[in-house]
Amino acid sequence: MNKIFFDNWDSLLRILILAVLSYVLLIVMLRVSGKRTLSKMNAFDFVITVALGSTLSSIIISKDTTLSGGVLALALLIFLQFVITKLSVNFKAISNLVKADPRLLFYHGRFLRDAMQDERVTEDELRSVIRKEGLESLDQVDAIIMETSGEFTVLYRTATPHTEEPPVLKHVKR
Template sequence: MDGMFFDNGQVLIRTVTVGLLAYICLVAFLRLSGRRTLSKMNAFDLVVTVALGSTFATILLNKDVSLAQGALAMALLIGLQFIVTWTSVRVGWVRRLVTGEPALLFHHGQFLRSAMRAARVTEDEVRSAIRAAGIETVANVAAVVLETDGSFSVVREERSEGESSLARVGRPDAP
């Protein structure tokens, strides 16, 4: 039972000191990397965010990992994310590899079953997105698209004035 609740004051002081300094490093790195790092996440961004959290926790709790090593690991993760996102903005195949492409799931009254199966989306989820967009019936929907961030975009059927509107609905189980 010795050390179960408290080892010594030095361990606590180390945790507070390293935690504060690691937090300052993380915030500084995130600010330097730009707004894209903190934007709405796709699957790639989620992985980097989880890795950053894991790295931060390791710096705090593992006395075998120095602050310098942890800061370098965080800088490396953020730097790699910056390179990938910078490249994906400029190179189409990299963008498709990292973020994927939107999937058309419903088009003018028809559920596109093969696209829904490939995206692992049910008809009930599409109908739910339509309701969340404030549309009463599928007859009033031109299209439903599953976006690369996991949200649904619902496009209303054109109105008599020739208007069309777009509503984005978040997907709760999206990465």
């Protein structure tokens, strides 16, 4: 019971040293690995972020984890993320496995209810997105897309109506 609030000065010094060193090394590794590692998150990126945080925590807190072992684990996670993202650029099947497709939720003045239900998005949320864009009316919107990161993109209606689907919507799921 006496070790709940304080164990010893050595354990605090160990945490201090490991926290600083592992934090600095993680920052260096993330900078070397490139912007993609810190990009807006899809589900795959979120999992990597949680795994990195958990590993960093283990390095700092666990007496069973050495700095070299923890840094190796961090480097391995970052390397795997780099490999998977590199492969997903070159192979559509891997890309489909690790990230969702963008989804069309509003098009030509209509809320696409089935898509909204699948993505668990309400009409009020889409109206909020429109307001955040500074628009006053649904008539000013051609399309709203839920991107792979969960963010929304609003395509404005142009003065001349589209006679065919805009090319930017080519790979957007209906």
